[in-house]
Amino acid sequence: MAFLAFTTDKTDLSVAYHGHHTVVLVVLSLLIAVLAAYTSFSHRSLIQHAANQTARYLWLGSGAIAMGLGVWAMHFTGMMSLQLPVNVDYQVNLTLLSLLPAILAASVALYVVAQPASSAGQILGGGVLMGAGIGVMHYTGMAAMVMDAERLYQPGLFIISIAGAVLLATLALGTRRWLAPVIRHNLILDLLSSVVMGLAIASMHYIAMHATVYLPLADLPLPDAAVMTRQTLGTIAVVVAVSILVLATLIVLMRRQVQEAQQSRMRARSKVQQLDQRWQRIASRVPGLVYELRLHSDGSFTFPYASDAMLDLYGVSPEQARQDGMQVLYAIHPEDQAAVLQSINQSAEQLTLWHHEHRVIMANGQTRWLLSNAQPQRDEAGVSWSGFTTDISARKAAEQQIRQLAYYDALTGLLNRGRIQQSLQQICDELNPQQHCAGVLLVDIDNFKRLNDTQGHQAGDELLKQVAGRLNQAIPANSSCGRISSDEFVLLLAKLPPGEQQLMAEVERICAGLRQQLQQPFQLNQHYYHCSFSFGFALADESGGSSAELLKRADIALSQAKKSGGNSLVCFSPAMTEQIQQRYALELALANAVTANQLQLHYQPQLADSGDVIGVEALLRWQHPELGAVSPAQFIPLAEANGQIEKIGDWVLQQACAQLQQWQHDPQFARLTMSVNISARQFYLPEFVSIIQHYLQHFQLAPELLILELTESLVLANLDDAVAKMEQIKQLGVRFSMDDFGTGYSSLSYLSRLPFDEVKIDQYFVRSGSSGNPRDWVIVDAIIGIADTYGMTLVAEGVETEMQRQLLLKSGCRCFQGYLFARPADIAATESWIKSQSR
Template sequence: MSRTMLLAFTSDTTNLSVAYHGHHAMALVLLSLLIAILAAYTSFSHRHLMQGAAKPVSRYLWHTSGAIAMGLGVWAMHFTGMMSLQLPVDVNYRLDLTLISVLPAIIAAVVTLNVVAAPQQSAGRILVGGVLMGAGIGCMHYIGMAAMVLQAERLYVPEIFALSILVAVLMAVLALAVRPWLNNILRNKLLLEIISSVVMGMAIASMHYVAMHATVFVPTLSPNTISSIVLNKATLGTLAVVVAVAILLLATVAVIMRQRVSSAEHNTDKANEHAKMLAIRLQRIASRVPGLVYEFRLDDNGSFTFPYASDAIQDYYGVSPEQAQLDAMPIMLAIHPDDRDAMRQSIYDSAQSLSPWHHEYRVQNANGDIRWLLGNAMPERDETGVSWSGFITDISQRKATEQHIYQLAFFDGLTGLFNRRKIQQCLQDLLEQFDGEAQSGSVILVDIDDFKRINDTQGHKAGDELLKQVAARLAQFAPVGSICGRLGSDEFVLLVNSLPSQLPLAEQQLKEFAAELRKALQQPYAIGGHYYSSSVSLGYSVFNNLHANADELLKQADIAVSHAKTAGGNSQSMFAPQMYQNIQQRFNMEQALVNAIEQQQFSLYYQPQVTDTGRVIGVEALLRWFHPDLGAISPATFIPVAEETGLIEDIGFWVLHQACQQLQKWQTDPQLVGITMSVNISAQQFYLPEFVSLVEQCLRQYNLTPEYLMLELTESLVLADLDDAVARMQQIKQLGVKFSMDDFGTGYSSLSYLSRLPFDEVKIDQYFVRSGSTGQPRDWVIVDAIVGIANTYGMKLVAEGVETHEQQQLLQQSGCRCYQGYLYAKPAPAADTAQWIKQYLLSH
């Protein structure tokens, strides 16, 4: 049965149970929605063109083209949605109704554009426009539905049909109203366009799919055909979608391009008006920029030109901007000769690769002044050459700072020689380039003897002047190709790399050179209007192999110079492996001392002091060290090491406590009470801030009678800081403790200072006792003088090292009444010494 009616509705008698049930392909549904949104966006785009049209004809043309583009988009959306409907029967379309259906869509688009392009959008205009737009879209839909040809009767559910029309009108009103409503809320125009287009697209699509829901397809025996051209669903749908989408996209692109063209045309006049002003402003800004703004050009024929340059070019190159435009050669000639070739090459490289130009170089003015410049520019090629636009800045201050930093990092600030860091680097570089088969090299360390003396006597300014003159003399005397440096306070280094490859010959030449160098450095120096002479000690190491190490060679030279200074200074020494052994022995001694303190390997021996009347008036506590493997170690061996390492403080603390503890025991023995205990005190221990309180603590802890404790100090100790020594001695004497000057007569000026020092006892050094008794009368004259001074100041006198009766008699004749030495007793442990004293007292 054939159906030709445009609209047919279901009734109560319609059997809906046999109706076809279809479904929609979601991908095509989404595509139809996107087409609807793009159609809406096109209409809003044409709105701008309509509003900006200068003539009515232009407005009409934009109105017409926009309506056609939007109508085709809506029409394409409809047929894309129809293609998404999947029915169990074949669906074809009448060509005439399909083409006619586009007219209501275009009319609806005309209404839409008329509303949105109006200068004022009132509520009435929006309502009327929404009704007309909804009606047009509805007509387009139902005409398009009538074009369907299938083996079924197409009916509409009346209620849903009415709802589709209502939805179309309401959504159309909403789509037209949303833009003016959001216009005062959203500042982002693009976002406003997108939201309005989405709402408009939803309005178009919602009416379609509600109307589709109102459609019922009831099966018939024959398709509803009429005398018209019929196209199958795939052919017509595909062509309609492709054509509509293409027209829509082209219209959208045209609108966007037209907007850009209009905007460009609108801005052209303003750009032209501002062009001259901007050029003037650019010149003003460029003249105030801290640098040179320029355009530089290299033509293919090799010529240089400066089409533009700011006024700073006059300051940098001594050329005016006008001169630079005429001739660029004076600028190239202003570049430092040493940098000119590199400068040209950097320009050619940038031109060839079209890479950014970045180059540092120097320029030199007519007065010879040099400044550093940094150029930056971007190249651009045209038909006849390459142009660079960029700027040039003065980096002279930065370069000066970098040089200063380099100076601080690698040079000695006082002498200008390389510092330790740079010397190590140079030595390592030298070793890496060294060919041991052709030559040998050497590291020579130079140490100024007694440098502290000039600082102490003449001041640090004089000391600095001496160091500078030594550095200058060393650099002047150094062989060609050698490297000079200063490693520390008074220590210099010389790296020599031009010695013969044969070690014996190299060592001989080095020995001769070192002697000449010492002689040159020992010549008097003019400092502060006076001449100052100073000796030096040299230590050097020789190398001729490729496996040497910079740190190791410096260490070897340092060991050699230490060996030279230990020998008394004013000498030279070449490193030998035996020196390592000596250092290792010294290190072993230090470690053994630490263990000796921890494991209590020390002990105290005591040697009696006897008068010429047979009385034992005191003992001297003497430190002894018995190593479990090495046996007895002499104090002359380990005491200097303990003093240099600071361990003497712990040892001295132990000795003082042990001696006081032993004195406490003897004071409880009737036969030993009244014996004085003499304890040697080191300089480091004596000058400790807490030494006075330490002595006071020992007296209190062991409940001692203070006058029986005698502290022995050497004259070199007290003369190191005479005022401080006197003050400390006075504080300790107030506690009741007595003092003895040990080794008297071996120092510098003891006799002249003796009156200031509050000593209770003077000990004559065993050197004078031994020499005076073996035919050295001058030494005995000194003994007589010491005896006389001690008696004058009322000091007790004790002679050390008395080994023979002859020595005892000579001392007695000179007025010395108290003796200590092997003639009476050797140092022994406390128990043996106590027994000896008791037996001696019984026999006398």
């Protein structure tokens, strides 16, 4: 029987055997084909991820064998499904030989699908070879049939079987490439490819079976080869199918393990990449340098790792630092290099944290501060540190600025009060009077406020800076200089000679030297400015106490120097403290004088030249239960200085108005005027006009009987405001008297603007003029002339003798007040005296 024989037009097909297929076996054969293809395609990932070339070939061979066996098993399972009216046996040699083209065809297919990216030519070539191999396997297996019939093939269907196998094989090989952009799941792609490949194998088989014609033939010669029965072949086919199934299961499991291992490697690689990227991001965002430093046994060191900040902080690139770590050392300030190496070696010996601050000189000459922190660990190669370095230049600058603000004056650069007190306290604690003395010298600019008022604060600040510069240059050795208030400077004299005479001589010498320097003109706003200085000195002794107490003593001495006119040196003495304590005690007592009813009003009459009493001046007196009668010259300036004069002045004004109200009901006193002294602080109160109006209405007074006495200095302090307030009060009917005229800065231009009704001649001129000083009496005549010129009433104060009264009468003065007539007395004595004058 020929290997391939075809029917012709003369072949009688009507006598041919007709067979049929068993459906179960047909379906089984199709499943075997699909399973074989899937088993083979499952080798794809194993081949691609093989550890080496040998493993790749082993996986390729095992996959080809699995698919070849599957194709072979599918063929013979399909052959068994064909039921013919004759007995069919199979030659063993051809049956086994048909397995070879199936394996070769499978190897070609598996080689193509295992490529990372198969080309169209590879797919087409693989499909042709695969289809051809399946065809060779099929027709070789058909040639192995042994039966009482002749086997012929219809040419058309024969060609269709081969072409279908090639086409479907090509489609199966290209399924992954064409569907991969759409379907991302590898398992689905493998299943689709396996189904198409199974269809290719099955379609070729059944088309070829349909192309086969079996013609009865008697006396068919028996083949020389061994023959196996249909049952034996079926058993083999089943064994092969089960083997393929087992192999497929193993391959799936192995593939899953490979995929899991692959995924694990991918996850690990991705994790490593993520960690590396995260580390790089962290290192790049850390405000400083992240590094690994290694100290070798030969004393050299390198940087196995350094972030990009190395270039910014040290001017050395990370690559340069890895090659030669000494370049980093050379960038460190020369004064800090030895300390850095010493700290590194100490950290290496003790394996303690390396924490060190050092300076670095940049290429542009700029110096910056760096802080390095690193944890060491020892290994066989030496010691290595992992740590970071940050730029602390801003912190250092802030610390310096804080120190400057904490201890130095912002304007002059001298020590401030806090630092002076610390230094002075240290001097006091270490004082040994047997060896040397110490003291505090305060220096104050006389009339500094006048400079600020006239030239502005900018000129004042410039003067302070120039004074500070001269003091800082002129101070003796072992001394400190500072500024403790607006225009007040301090010198701490730490090494003064012992002995009172030597000490004072040295202090006076120092002050003389300072005065010589300071009295040189200062250049302010392109002009030269001269000023004087007051000095207050306090000696630190064993009983000196704290630095605050010593500064307080020097300040007391300075106050005494300024009170004496300035431009002088005053040394502290205990008597000064006693005066201040007395003043303080008097100030405390004065605060309670009003509420304790210790204040009284005394009245001194004012008489006309006819002898008639025309008014009184209300004079304040203070009778303290322990201090006795306190002089107004003592407590009035104190009240003005501490602000109590406002409260006291209001009480005086209220009491005077109340007394005027009582006198208005007595005809003998109804026309008497009441003169009340008004202080500057009281007069310049914004509500002062309202206060006067209130008392006039409250006590129902005739306003012309109330006379407010103002001094020149009070009015001239703010002339425009004073004139405005006086005009408002005069509209109420109240009159004004200028007290102590002639003792200030009187001028006709001021007097012409001020709406005074009365002028009082100060008792100094009355007393001095009557004693034989013709110049002083000329002033009295001038004051009387001015009063007459402006139509003002004239009152002479302090008239104590008849001669003074006669001289005043001769000069034209017609109103008097003084001891010649009556001393100030309380209300009862004053009323009694006035009544006695009327009889």
